[in-house]
Amino acid sequence: MAKNTYMRWRLPLVCLLWEVAMIVLFGVFVRFGAEADAHWEEEKREMNLTSDIENDFYFRYPSFQDVHVMIFVGFGFLMTFLKRYGFGAVGFNFLLAAFGIQWALLMQGWFHSFKDGKIFIGVENLINADFCVGSVCIAFGAILGKTSPIQLLVMTLFQVTLFSVNEYILLNLLHVKDAGGSMTIHTFGAYFGLTVTRILYRPNLEQSKDKQGSVYHSDLFAMIGTLYLWMYWPSFNSAISDHGDAQHRSAINTYCSLAACVLTTMAFSSMLQKKGKLDMVHIQNATLAGGVAVGTSAEMMLTPYGSLIVGSVSGIVSTVGYVYFTPFLESRLHIQDTCGIHNLHAMPGLIGGIVGAITAAAATEDVYGKEGFIKAFDFTGVYQTRTPSIQGGFQAAGIVVSLLMAFVGGAIVGGILKLPIWGDAAAENCFEDGVYWEVPEDEESDVYHMHNPDKPASP
């Protein structure tokens, strides 16, 4: 069945209307935070700072840039592994993230940086907006190659909204710690995306099976994404932790976890194959599970060897997932998960939430020091009386809330995306850039022959 994938008026309309909306809302609500405002000279004195170099910019900005690279190059290139969907992978990721960060600045701003009718932003807001969009990039991984750019923008609009609500519930109402976002970003993002792709189930997707694989160079492009995610993940997990030891510790734990994860991934990638050869899919993805799995606990006293254990386990779980779970999810549960986000984000995200709950529950004043204990878990004000075990319980509740939000939200948004007005491609045209992109002329005839070896060559 031919579908109408003509974007000429629909895509521009959505992009322009939404951008106008952003401008209006930013005009009404968004202002510079104290440390980015020219009134800073006066503010500085009030904040008891003695010099410009104590501006928070200098202590968050390098991490922000690393996170920024992860969102745009990391996620973007990770998804270029498909032989004919590199433009869509990098380009649509670029589009949805660029819109998402604007909308996230507003949504998160209303919840967290709202004062006297205005949202005051600084570098930390930029990081949080990138984080929020990270969860959309994850969900994008499940539906990669099967949706139109408009669907992606619609999904971004709703997912950013739901993310912000969920984040508010977890961080503010449950007073849960989740600096690296195992729950808010990975668990929520992945199960949301899996639910959406389940709703959008395409029974005839095997018609584009020949395009679902990689070619040699597309696998190398994907490794650019993998490595940037892997290398900068310590910045991701530490970017919004408290200044000082928490941020320092967070980077170390993540570094350790990721290193261990690479070894177990390689081991299981080879072991689970009859020929014993390594599979690039695993190397590109499962090596990152160690970063996801310490997202909640990295800023806690997880300890380096604890990190190695968590990283090792998550590499194994993730690789096993690619080999056994992904085919099962597709054949039995009709969940078509293009990038295998169930293995890279969903399961490791759950591990991360659980490890976080356990690490919090096991906290003692002896390990953290008297002051460090209070600071690490923010046991001040109304939370003064919280004990570690209660905190652990709330952390666990955070996982449940994130899952519920993902399933319910994903089902509703999936339903909206199923409407036949968004211009998605027919099953046989999935995973093909030519649908939404001008593809270099010569290339096509090449590809034409490539995929139609039985057709005669051009004269």
Next chain:
Amino acid sequence: MAKNTYMRWRLPLVCLLWEVAMIVLFGVFVRFGAEADAHWEEEKREMNLTSDIENDFYFRYPSFQDVHVMIFVGFGFLMTFLKRYGFGAVGFNFLLAAFGIQWALLMQGWFHSFKDGKIFIGVENLINADFCVGSVCIAFGAILGKTSPIQLLVMTLFQVTLFSVNEYILLNLLHVKDAGGSMTIHTFGAYFGLTVTRILYRPNLEQSKDKQGSVYHSDLFAMIGTLYLWMYWPSFNSAISDHGDAQHRSAINTYCSLAACVLTTMAFSSMLQKKGKLDMVHIQNATLAGGVAVGTSAEMMLTPYGSLIVGSVSGIVSTVGYVYFTPFLESRLHIQDTCGIHNLHAMPGLIGGIVGAITAAAATEDVYGKEGFIKAFDFTGVYQTRTPSIQGGFQAAGIVVSLLMAFVGGAIVGGILKLPIWGDAAAENCFEDGVYWEVPEDEESDVYHMHNPDKPASP
């Protein structure tokens, strides 16, 4: 007509002679600035600093590295989109930038860091040298594929010189603000390059038309350049702003402007095409216009919504430029602009200069605070009596001076480059790496033999 593109003696001679000149000039003039000198221990006390961690290194170096990546990977890979000119794009960009930063350290040093007969350098000089070279990389974009490496080195020599003079006039004589270089880097660099390519007009360039396009993977390589420019642009615009709020604000404004720019670029890319498909040329280039267009004003109180507006407009102007202006410039004005720098740097640069002038003219003590107002525009010393509207006038004058310098300088340098001694290629060999590079022996037949070792070689 066959042209002599033999480089064996000419290129080495130029490279070696110039490098020797650099060594001699550095030996005579360049010394470590106070904060990089081992005498620092004594200097520190004089500067009233209490500790080593107040060294400016820590507050500029991360931005410097981001800018460095933009110059070498950003510009280098952005230009790899041509199917057969990837080596030239990355390699010649590498060559001219490596020479340019040395010459820029001297030129800018004489103008700005000269004291007692010596140039004293620190991390800020490294950033400024990279900035200066950025304008050469921009001009390179206009003549990409049509010039010899010697021509590029000659152009770099002159352009860096002119850049430094222009920068001195703007920053020191006119007392203009231009931290992100909308005028000094983009407007000057682009119109300089456009003038040079006009003088070097090649009437028979359609002979190499088949090589002027991209192939699928070359477009992905170019996206590496695009994304690194896009992600690190907040660092570019804030790198040399005053410490504290100015630098912080600069990054936020640029982040906002760029995000908006992506949406309007996508919208117009689709809208201006009959088939409504997205064009990688636009995504690779016009998405960056938002960074150029806030280059002057980002450190001012442009406000986040102001940035969204500027970014949105510049994305539209740039995309429209690619569709309508570039063909017009080529057919009517004989300006052959390989990368479309008119759309990415020239027009957005002008927008940036104008927005900067308006933002400066609109400044009030109310918005900036009493101290912030003086600090933001350096209204001290002889400039104590400047009002915002006068500052706006001077800003506008800066645009005019940059344009004049670009046109006159470009015409002269273009004339020099037209001399038949530099070894540029004939029209039919343009956009072809094989002219100046050892290219892997017969790519296509290689691949053929590689995978079919038992087949006879092509006849």
Next chain:
Amino acid sequence: MAKNTYMRWRLPLVCLLWEVAMIVLFGVFVRFGAEADAHWEEEKREMNLTSDIENDFYFRYPSFQDVHVMIFVGFGFLMTFLKRYGFGAVGFNFLLAAFGIQWALLMQGWFHSFKDGKIFIGVENLINADFCVGSVCIAFGAILGKTSPIQLLVMTLFQVTLFSVNEYILLNLLHVKDAGGSMTIHTFGAYFGLTVTRILYRPNLEQSKDKQGSVYHSDLFAMIGTLYLWMYWPSFNSAISDHGDAQHRSAINTYCSLAACVLTTMAFSSMLQKKGKLDMVHIQNATLAGGVAVGTSAEMMLTPYGSLIVGSVSGIVSTVGYVYFTPFLESRLHIQDTCGIHNLHAMPGLIGGIVGAITAAAATEDVYGKEGFIKAFDFTGVYQTRTPSIQGGFQAAGIVVSLLMAFVGGAIVGGILKLPIWGDAAAENCFEDGVYWEVPEDEESDVYHMHNPDKPASP
């Protein structure tokens, strides 16, 4: 002769056993350093720090991330130049580095951060672990394409051990300065790797000669590696220098040296070729020699023009090496050096050691200032009486020790790797990803059809 390259049980066994060993050893020994520990609040007061933002994290972490990128993306992609070994280049580099950093944290920890039976780690340890692994990545370059992943892991185990011993001898016993590792990383790593590849000499390697070259796009992938190494090298050489002027100076010297190196490399690349064309092998590698060659002296008062001289010379030496020495080493000395590490790391490393010795010997109180002099060379405690010329002598001794350690260690480890149990490939299968990796199925026939559209399709 067919060799058994089946990895299914051997590789997983090695990976898993070693990871378990890491977990146990980390559990017994590794703890957070003071600045990463939750007890920090109390420690802070003892260390006379007034605020969290004086945590060393903020003054080392940005450099750490740059170094991290160099190890994983820099070295990884630099080696993707081979047409059919991209997976192995990036993937095995990833594997060995991920294991190596864990083992290095332990080895270097025992030597340098051991107190009361525990190793206390912080961000500086992460940098040093990356540095240590850098020497393994260098050695990997010599044997690239000829070894199994198990051999690489075995080599990593031993080389990290020997590196740490050598480093201890140099830094602690000889009290040698080597912040950028000209001796400890480059000289040791390169001669170690060259010795190993000599022992593993394969007389029939020309059987895989057709796979030892590059293709057009593989050369572009390699340039990603080159540029990231080149751009971030100032961070590499300054990452562990003393805070303040030393770190600042180190970055400037390296920046200058690398810039000069590009020009002389280009000059000699063109000059040493009959056709005068530039060779990507030189651009990819010799341009980096300038970073290696100031590894020891960058933090000293080498001065910018001194750096230009060192960079210029090392670019020439390195390029000449690729043209003349590499073939000589292979034909006469039976040293098969896949990436030419002799030219990029060995010779420039020696230059670096020698320049360091000379610069140290030439140090005067006049140049460094009274306090700066003592601080720069750590002439305190038992070293209070050291004079510059004695220091120069010790620096020279450091080169000799590094060479001895490399030759003896390389010979022993080479012998171990020669055992026929590690699963390396036969000569005709070297430089071929298909041996250890699942390679996209269609690829080969695809490429065949793509470039031979007039040939019939495979039956």
